[in-house]
Amino acid sequence: KNEVEQSPQNLTAQEGEFITINCSYSVGISALHWLQQHPGGGIVSLFMLSSGKKKHGRLIATINIQEKHSSLHITASHPRDSAVYICAVRSAEYGGATNKLIFGTGTLLAVQP
Amino acid sequence: NAGVTQTPKFRVLKTGQSMTLLCAQDMNHEYMYWYRQDPGMGLRLIHYSVGEGTTAKGEVPDGYNVSRLKKQNFLLGLESAAPSQTSVYFCASTLDVFNYGYTFGSGTRLTVV
Numbered sequence: 342k343n344e345v346e347q348s349p350q351n352l353t354a355q356e357g358e359f360i361t362i363n364c365s366y367s368v369g370i371s372a373l374h375w376l377q378q379h380p381g382g383g384i385v386s387l388f389m390l391s392s393g394k395k396k397h398g399r400l401i402a403t404i405n406i407q408e409k410h411s412s413l414h415i416t417a418s419h420p421r422d423s424a425v426y427i428c429a430v431r432s433a434e435y436g437g438a439t440n441k442l443i444f445g446t447g448t449l450l451a452v453q454p
Numbered sequence: 455n456a457g458v459t460q461t462p463k464f465r466v467l468k469t470g471q472s473m474t475l476l477c478a479q480d481m482n483h484e485y486m487y488w489y490r491q492d493p494g495m496g497l498r499l500i501h502y503s504v505g506e507g508t509t510a511k512g513e514v515p516d517g518y519n520v521s522r523l524k525k526q527n528f529l530l531g532l533e534s535a536a537p538s539q540t541s542v543y544f545c546a547s548t549l550d551v552f553n554y555g556y557t558f559g560s561g562t563r564l565t566v567v
Contacts, residue, residue, distance in 0.1 A: 345496065374555060383560035384544060427496070431551065441512075442556075444496030 344368050347428050347445040354452050360415040362448045364428030367409065371433040374442070375402050375413050378425045387413070387426075418452045425449050456480050460545050460559035467535040467566045475530040475562050477545030483557070485548045486528040487512075488520065490541040491561075497544065503528055535566045 348363045364373070375387040388395050388402040390411065395402050399418075404411040415422055428445040458479045467473055477486065484505050489497040499512030501520040509520045517539060519531045528547075532539060545559040 343496075371552070376556075376558075384546075384558035386555035386557065389555045429497075441499065442497075444498075446494060446496050 345445040362413045364411045369433045370430040372431045374429040376427040458559040477528040479547045483547035487546045488530045489544045
C-alpha cells in the first residue's frame with residue numbers, strides 16, 4: 342500500500358463545478374504539499390500546509406492531521422484548471438522533518454467547457 | 455525570470471552513453487533535488503543536496519551521480535545509460551524545507567534506446 346494515496350485518480354468536471362481532490366497518508370508528517378502539473382509541462386507548487394486551511398484565488402487546501410487527510414478544492418472550475426494535481430508529504434521521522442518528500446501518483450483533472 | 459532552469463529539455467541516448475543534466479537556480483536556495491517521474495508512479499528522489507559541496511543519496515540513486523560545486527548548480531550524471539533510465543527528470547529547489555514550498559524546473563525527457 343502506498344504511503345500517500347490520492348482519490349480519485351481521474352476526474353472529469355463541467356466548467357463551473359466545485360471540485361474536490363483527496364489525499365490520505367499513513368506516515369507522520371511535518372508538512373503536506375499540493376502541486377500542479379499541466380500536460381507535458383513543469384510542476385508548480387500550489388500550497389504547503391502543516392495545519393488548518395489555506396486559500397489562493399479559487400483554490401482551497403485543507404488538512405486534518407489527526408485523520409491524516411487533506412483535500413484540495415477548486416471553486417468555479419475552468420478548463421485551464423485541467424492538469425494533474427499531486428499531493429506530497431514531508432515525513433517526520435523520530436519527531437523531526439526529513440529531506441524526503443513522498444509523492445502520490447496524482448489526480449488527472451479534465452474540466453470541460 | 456527567476457526560477458529553476460533545466461537543460462536539456464529532451465535527449466535521446468543510446469545504451470551505454472553518458473550525459474549530464476544541468477539544473478541551475480538563481481534564488482540562492484540551499485536545498486536542491488533530482489527526481490524522476492515514471493508513468494503510474496509518484497516522483498522518486500534520486501539524489502539531493504543540502505548546500506554547496508554536499509550531496510546525498512535518495513530512494514533510487516543507482517546508476518546516477520551528482521555534484522554541487524556551486525550553490526546555484528546541481529548536476530545529474532548518467533555514466534552508462536540504460537533503458538530503465540528512460541524517464542522524465544525534474545530538478546527542484548527550496549530555501550528552507552520547514553517554511554517554504556519547492557520550485558521545480560520544467561523537466562528533461564530522456565529516452566535511452
